[in-house]
Amino acid sequence: MALLTLAMVLASGCGRSDDDAGVGGGGGAEAAPGITDTSIKLGGSYPFSGPASAYASIASGAKARFAAENAKGGIDGRKIEFLALDDGYEPQRAVTNARRLVEQEKVFALFNTLGTPNNLAIWDYANQQKVPHVYVATGASAWGADIAKHPYTTGWQPDYVSEAKGYAEFLKKEKPKAKVAVLYQNDGFGKDLLGGFEKAVEGSDIQIVARESYEVTDPTITSQMRKLGASGGDTFLNITTPKFSAQAIAAVAKSDWKPLHILNNVGASKKLVLEPVGLENAKDIVSMTYFKDPEDPQWADDPAMQEYKAGMKEHEPKADPLEAFCAYGWTAASTMIEALKAMKEPTREALMDAVRNMDIEIPMLLPGVKVTTTPDDGFPIQATQIMKFNGENWELQGEVIEAGT
Amino acid sequence: MKRAAWAGVLVLAVLLPFFFSSYRVSQFTLVLAYAVAALGLNLLVGYSGQISLGHGAFFALGAYTTAILVAKSGWPHLATIPVAAAICFAAGFAVGIPALRLHGLYLALVTLGLAVATPQLIKRFDGLTGGTQGLSAPPPAVPGFLDFLAADQWIYLLNLVVAVLMFVLAAGIVRGKVGRALVAVRDNQIAARTFGVDLARYKTRAFALSAAYAGVGGAMFAISIGFVAPESFGLALSFSFLAAIVVGGLATVSGAIFGALFIEFVPVYAADVNEALAAVIYGGVLIVFMYVLPTGVVGLLRRLGARVRPRKGEGGEHAGTRFERGTADAGDGAGERVRAKR
Numbered sequence: 001m002a003l004l005t006l007a008m009v010l011a012s013g014c015g016r017s018d019d020d021a022g023v024g025g026g027g028g029a030e031a032a033p034g035i036t037d038t039s040i041k042l043g044g045s046y047p048f049s050g051p052a053s054a055y056a057s058i059a060s061g062a063k064a065r066f067a068a069e070n071a072k073g074g075i076d077g078r079k080i081e082f083l084a085l086d087d088g089y090e091p092q093r094a095v096t097n098a099r100r101l102v103e104q105e106k107v108f109a110l111f112n113t114l115g116t117p118n119n120l121a122i123w124d125y126a127n128q129q130k131v132p133h134v135y136v137a138t139g140a141s142a143w144g145a146d147i148a149k150h151p152y153t154t155g156w157q158p159d160y161v162s163e164a165k166g167y168a169e170f171l172k173k174e175k176p177k178a179k180v181a182v183l184y185q186n187d188g189f190g191k192d193l194l195g196g197f198e199k200a201v202e203g204s205d206i207q208i209v210a211r212e213s214y215e216v217t218d219p220t221i222t223s224q225m226r227k228l229g230a231s232g233g234d235t236f237l238n239i240t241t242p243k244f245s246a247q248a249i250a251a252v253a254k255s256d257w258k259p260l261h262i263l264n265n266v267g268a269s270k271k272l273v274l275e276p277v278g279l280e281n282a283k284d285i286v287s288m289t290y291f292k293d294p295e296d297p298q299w300a301d302d303p304a305m306q307e308y309k310a311g312m313k314e315h316e317p318k319a320d321p322l323e324a325f326c327a328y329g330w331t332a333a334s335t336m337i338e339a340l341k342a343m344k345e346p347t348r349e350a351l352m353d354a355v356r357n358m359d360i361e362i363p364m365l366l367p368g369v370k371v372t373t374t375p376d377d378g379f380p381i382q383a384t385q386i387m388k389f390n391g392e393n394w395e396l397q398g399e400v401i402e403a404g405t
Numbered sequence: 406m407k408r409a410a411w412a413g414v415l416v417l418a419v420l421l422p423f424f425f426s427s428y429r430v431s432q433f434t435l436v437l438a439y440a441v442a443a444l445g446l447n448l449l450v451g452y453s454g455q456i457s458l459g460h461g462a463f464f465a466l467g468a469y470t471t472a473i474l475v476a477k478s479g480w481p482h483l484a485t486i487p488v489a490a491a492i493c494f495a496a497g498f499a500v501g502i503p504a505l506r507l508h509g510l511y512l513a514l515v516t517l518g519l520a521v522a523t524p525q526l527i528k529r530f531d532g533l534t535g536g537t538q539g540l541s542a543p544p545p546a547v548p549g550f551l552d553f554l555a556a557d558q559w560i561y562l563l564n565l566v567v568a569v570l571m572f573v574l575a576a577g578i579v580r581g582k583v584g585r586a587l588v589a590v591r592d593n594q595i596a597a598r599t600f601g602v603d604l605a606r607y608k609t610r611a612f613a614l615s616a617a618y619a620g621v622g623g624a625m626f627a628i629s630i631g632f633v634a635p636e637s638f639g640l641a642l643s644f645s646f647l648a649a650i651v652v653g654g655l656a657t658v659s660g661a662i663f664g665a666l667f668i669e670f671v672p673v674y675a676a677d678v679n680e681a682l683a684a685v686i687y688g689g690v691l692i693v694f695m696y697v698l699p700t701g702v703v704g705l706l707r708r709l710g711a712r713v714r715p716r717k718g719e720g721g722e723h724a725g726t727r728f729e730r731g732t733a734d735a736g737d738g739a740g741e742r743v744r745a746k747r
Contacts, residue, residue, distance in 0.1 A: 048676065048680040048681060048683060049676070049680075049683045049684045050641075050684075051639075056680075056681075085680075086676035086680045086683050088641075088672075088683075089636055090636050090637050090639075091632055091633075091634045091636055091637050092435065092626070092630045092632075092637050093672075095431070095630050095631075095632070096428070096431060096432055096435070096673070099427065099431050100428045102428075103426050103427050103428040104426055104429075116537070116538065117537065117538065117539040117632075117634035117635075117636055118636075120539055120541065120632065120634070121539065121541075121630065121631075121632040121634065124541065124543065124631065124632075140538075187528065187531075187536055187537040187538075188537050188538040189537075215525070215528070215529070216528070217525045217528075
């Protein structure tokens with residue numbers, strides 16, 4: 001009996017109803033899965049639990065932004081439904097989440113999934129299924145560099161290489177003969193940024209005089225800092241994650257080494273890094289940014305900032321609108337909304353078309369920082385602006401630096 | 406009767422991918438990988454009475470062996486499984502030697518160290534492992550003569566074949582001389598030695614065998630996900646294997662399947678209830694489970710079976726006889742308590 005059933009099932013091919021062969025819609029105006037005349041379903045995977053759960057605020061920011069758009073009537077009458085699943089920052093759970101979102105929840109697109117390894121784990125799948133996998137929340141340069149093989153994937157924030165170019169341009173202008181001592185985290189993130197910087201200063205008079213690395217698991221970086229201090233460098237490029245950013249700032253403050261201190265954006269949080277070490281120790285540190293910092297008083301009267309804070313309060317009252325991660329999620333969601341608005345027909349291909357041909361300003365991005373893509377340029381945001389800490393707040397410096405092309 | 410039940414389960418398992426969505430099938434594929442690893446841990450903890458909090462390390466070793474051989478040397482996926490098993494067998498043997506001198510908490514700590522070190526070690530050897538970026542090893546393609554299968558169905562069935570082999574092998578081991586010797590080592594070392602059981606030999610081999618199972622589980626994991634990264638092999642993984650064998654039923658072969666279902670599905674549903682409280686809910690379910698089913702799912706099934714057919718419920722596995730005797734072991738103590746209530 002059982003064998004008979006087996007034979008029957010095998011004979012009929014796969015007997016399941018949800019075969020996703022037709023996914024993607026064949027070019028015509030026929031709507032793709034996850035999009036109707038009244039709704040658009042998006043999905044993302046975030047670490048709501050586990051060691052990286054601080055990033056969960058990004059999902060809150062995005063949810064609030066979509067809710068605010070829905071309250072205004074949605075996009076051409078379509079309300080956005082955003083499903084954020086927990087992966088605990090474990091790549092295999094990101095994979096099952098992506099499958100669930102695509103096959104079971106039938107989302108129109110994957111939006112803003114967080115973490116470099118988690119996105120690397122799902123990008124082959126998303127591209128095989130021809131599901132847009134857009135505005136991923138990671139700064140790796142791979143997302144924009146490999147659009148030929150992964151046409152459905154795109155990053156969002158300035159990648160680490162663009163960030164490094166921003167610092168190099170700043171130095172070429174302000175300190176063209178800088179001798180740079182570098183501290184970097186020995187992993188994909190640190191090497192991406194350092195590599196970008198090395199390439200960007202090639203052919204200039206800027207020299208890298210010392211490179212010291214540390215492991216994320218190291219307890220301290222005391223010996224690295226001592227070596228860098230003795231290297232004769234007059235500029236310190238600090239490529240670190242928050243815990244080590246704070247240690248490095250403290251080490252410089254205690255020593256008699258007084259370099260020009262460039263701190264990467266990952267470690268530039270006032271709340272997480274600068275306040276714990278003492279704001280006076282952070283004076284004159286240079287970093288970069290690309291979106292409006294909700295803690296910065298200069299944006300207090302900015303309409304975009306006010307809309308953001310009101311939207312957060314109304315739709316995600318439990319989240320802290322002063323957290324930069326919330327603003328990040330909000331701004332990424334704004335970009336998604338613009339892409340959906342620009343979509344010519346309700347298909348996944350049309351969405352990718354819109355994502356790949358963008359040239360717009362997003363209100364929560366810094367003035368002059370635009371989202372620009374072309375079919376050959378897979379990096380949406382590449383402009384950055386240098387900021388300097390004045391002892392109380394980050395102050396924007398000079399012009400926006402365009403790192404693209 | 407029992408044979409018929411197993412045959413029924415097998416037929417269901419083969420049919421399963423044809424009735425579930427590809428997302429569900431990929432979850433069941435992972436369940437198979439976890440089940441093989443949990444089975445290995447159960448051989449060690451349940452049968453030989455040693456403890457390991459570090460089986461995630463062997464799981465990772467197996468997964469990376471497969472991923473590296475496939476991605477860097479272009480090996481066929483299935484051929485990497487014996488290699489993963491052999492490497493993990495050797496690693497398990499090496500860990501098993503200090504285990505001879507260490508008992509209980511001390512052994513737990515040594516193996517805990519393994520679990521803690523695993524993600525960092527993977528990151529250190531980033532030339533080989535891809536470090537934090539992970540390593541992508543595309544899943545096996547469906548062979549031409551089976552082209553009516555979807556990719557996820559093919560991978561599931563592939564894993565199913567491996568899992569069935571591993572389960573049949575384990576059932577044979579625990580039923581035979583080796584299994585009896587292991588149980589003797591667990592229950593009374595002096596008596597075991599008196600009967601001529603070489604304690605050192607059986608303990609280290611149990612460790613090695615158990616590690617090899619974890620390695621095969623890891624290899625299956627790498628094949629089904631197609632991607633390995635250090636974040637997948639944290640401390641939590643080792644603990645979930647431990648949870649799996651206790652939830653499923655210590656010293657049972659079939660318990661590993663229930664345990665694996667538990668560790669794959671409960672966290673997902675917990676996150677659906679409330680994503681901010683997912684970990685709390687998972688922990689709560691685990692606690693409730695232990696209160697309600699102290700002998701695990703298999704223990705419950707056996708009690709139910711014994712009720713339906715009084716005096717005929719000897720399971721055929723050693724745990725069956727074990728519950729009647731009731732040693733000072735935690736699992737047994739709990740079993741005793743439940744019986745007393747009845």
